[in-house]
Amino acid sequence: MNAPYRLKGMTGEWEVVIGLEVHAQVVSNAKLFSGAATAFGAEPNTQVSLVDAAMPGMLPVPNRECIRQAVRTGMALDAQINKWSRFDRKNYFYADLPQGYQISQLYHPLVGEGTIEVLLDEKDEGSVRRIGVERIHVEQDAGKLMHDQHPTMSYVDLNRSGVALMEIVSKPDMRSPAEAGAYLRKLRAILRYVGSCDGNMEEGSMRADVNVSVRKPGEAFGTRTETKNVNSVRFVMAVIEHEARRQIDVLEEGGAIVQETRLWDPDKGETRTLRSKEDAHDYRYFPDPDLLPLELDDAFLDECRKSLPELPDAKRRRFEMMGISAYNASVLTAEVETAAWFDALLSNDVDPKQASNWVVAELFGALNRLGASIAECPVSPAHAAELLRLVADGTISGSIAKTVFEKMLESGDPAGAIVEREGLKQTSDTGAIDAEIDKILAANADKVEQYKAGKQQLFGFFVGQTMKAMAGKANPGVVNERLRAKLD
Amino acid sequence: MSVDTATVRHIARLARLQMSDAEVAAMVPELNNILGWVEQLGEVDTDGVEPLTAVIEQKLRLRDDVVNDGGIRNEVLANAPDAQHGFFAVPKVIE
């Protein structure tokens, strides 16, 4: 267990209390309440229906897939699924909100309490933390305002207006920026495993409202601030550090924290007031009279459950059961694409432990050099499995395998073909190996003397020379054995 | 509960209704009159009564996830007081 995160102030140590409200865009073809498309990057106002533009007399009809995705997400977080929920209107005026209200869920959300397990240190099973999820509700996204197109006007694009969001609200269970970062990464991974959100923070598919307060350890919660729409894990962690420090300074100077909404300025690396509670919104929530209560039946829930894939924690445990190290298992399950690639590799009859080491060391290293994601990996899992088998059955040595892999990355050819073509097969032919050893011993008579006089380290030198002479293709076991026979 | 001019101003602000002092002053007794009248609901014993959720009992229908709308920018913008370059234009918003 690592030491609790504490911030030092003039008056002693402070604890930071963090809750996150994550808005995750639901993966669906059409919007939550209209048949307009959700795709990113379209021409302004081309993905807008009369419903999204809140024309008089337009009415919302909910999209089954959006509800299904939120339910599946809830199930993936082991959360309470509410078979009876309903939509409420959150009333406020803004140019990106055509109806003058957002259809959301306050009183009866679709998903209730759940949990996310995070590992603060991949190498330490003891660093696991369970972060509570308070609820998930489904709501509409707003449109987009552009302020830089005209000197005196702002422009409104409603393409995003009405796209389905899940708002995933954590409990105030996190106590350090690292925990919040781990929570966010884990949540993102789960959403991507489930396929309910693409997790693309740059495009705004996932953004977090960061609730931060500080207190002396053991004391009651302090007043919190909410920093809105933070769009990267790094920024979330920075917001927490900055905001905790700011609050501590205020409190230690005898001030009080104002419950307020703040904004993260990534350029300045600080938060600033957006609006204080005095002119805070009074959202006047009430049940949306255009929509009936949402009632889900068992068949719907069963289908949602059956459609869930193996989730990161289960997969990690399964990998560990196969003899894969905790660290490797954790790394291999962190991203859905990586896990899928590795699972495909495993299905090709390879040794799990060897395979995991190879992926983590060789494959990741190569992808890193290429600047490629696993999805863009030029080597298929089947080809990689062939390479691993060639090593396992002694056809090539580990060092030759590195060469073969490089050639696979360049050519996309299968490992066997490359080994064949380039004559890279490992040899256990004692005659050939003996001949080379004899030449080396003869050419290095002085070193043989020294070795026999007790300079044992020189054994490695003879192995290296032999391997070099054999162009790396000699079976290292045989080389060792023959050298000992001749020297000892 | 009765409202005063400050409350009326606050409500008018929430509702985005610009009101002169005279309008606010006139609205105070009007609202109090109506609110005083509706407050007779306080007489009704509603303990254990669930608020009505659906006028006629029925289940919410869900639609299929099909894109069958949008692509009508001209219609969307046709009635706009100010449309520019495919956008609705509004007085500049300072964040």
Place this chain on the structure above:
Amino acid sequence: MAGLTGKTIAELRDGFRAGEFSAREIATAFNDAVAAARALNAYTVETPGDALAAADTADNARNRGDLQPLSGIPLGIKDLFATAGVDTTSGSNILKGFKPPYESTVTLNLRRAGAGMLGKLNMDEFAMGSSNETSAYGPVISPWKRSDGGNAALTPGGSSGGSAAAVAAGLAPGVTGTDTGGSIRQPAAFVGISGIKPTYGRCSRWGVVAFASSLDQAGPMTRTVRDCAIMLEAMSGFDPKDSTSLDLPVPHWEAGLSSDLRGKRVGIPREYRIDGVPEEINALWDRGIEWLRDAGAEPVEISLPHTKYALPTYYIIAPAEASSNLARYDGVRYGMREQGSGGLEGMYAATRAAGFGAEVKRRIMIGTYVLSAGFYDAYFNKAQRVRALIKQDFARAFEQCDLILTPTAPSAAFGLGEKMSDPLAMYLNDVFAVPASLAGLPAMSVPGGLDAQGLPLGLHLIGNELDEQGVLNAGLAIEERAGFTARPEKWW
């Protein structure tokens, strides 16, 4: 009112089918009547071309022999219904010039049934009012005058005041109305015509400018009960675009019409005998009971204990929903924009101040207040609980009876300007109509007779959920017995 404009929808339909006259002749007669009746201020937009085009289609269809139920019938459309390319303003300045690129489901259903459109009908702004005096176009003048020799301009009722006046004055054989808390029934009673609000969910609300979503229902207003059945049949139907639309087949109400009420019990709610209601209204109610008894029904006294609380409940829920529904009128995407000062916020406040009239602002204020922080439970949630009790009252009553008879309104039509200064007095107009709205029940007004001033009075029938047929049949029984043939004398 002679000639074609004096005929009912059934008469026009049947005569047209029999070849007695063409659809073009019908449309022309009504177009002329509309153009000659501008003094009534019933229409805000006249669309004679639309009526003629539909008539020509109908005439051709008759020649080909593929007529639709309303082929040849021109109708007036309340301005709350979106009509593609035709001004749709809900009687409000804030929607001035708004031409929707879409057609409401109800009017589309009527068009598909062969009907043409004579024009858009004046109404209280956003259907908020009971006298049509809140319209941005000015009040509709009732075609009726008191028999006292005075010439006072009377209200046709509201909010469907233009609709009511148009039918009463022969400016349309039938019209659409909408009813949130009596807006079809009270004006129908005031001008001596029939009007039915069906079960909530029968008529799609898609494309109908929203006032209070949980209460709004469209319905027809016509000269006769049969015409109501014909028109309602064409307007109704499941609409997947409205989440509250009832997914049920539309009954053949016209074919099911029967004034034989034997075996039916008619509930007479004792709580509807209230102080201050003119004696002649209670007397008409008693006559109504006798007419239904004569038709074979058995009157039974029933109790609807929470009746008294219906109006205050309504005046919390309807403004609350309206305050939210009307938030979209912000000067950004359609309708009026008033620049104001102070950027976007200033534009909002100025636009809404200039665009909405006094009654709409009043209701937005009430609605905003009852939903605001700290008041939600005391007002809105309390009202929804009382609403549940009111619905329960009806459910219990319908264990004892098949339908309910009451007066439609607590008075005959009043003079323009008489009640505008007192919102509460105005709200009382709907005291008998509102409970059925809160419970989502079908209800209709049929003319019962004239008061001492020669003004029409209506009788009000409330049916159980989905029992429009029962309501129409009882309406027919009253219609046959009341012998109501009075028509306003033409002065316009």
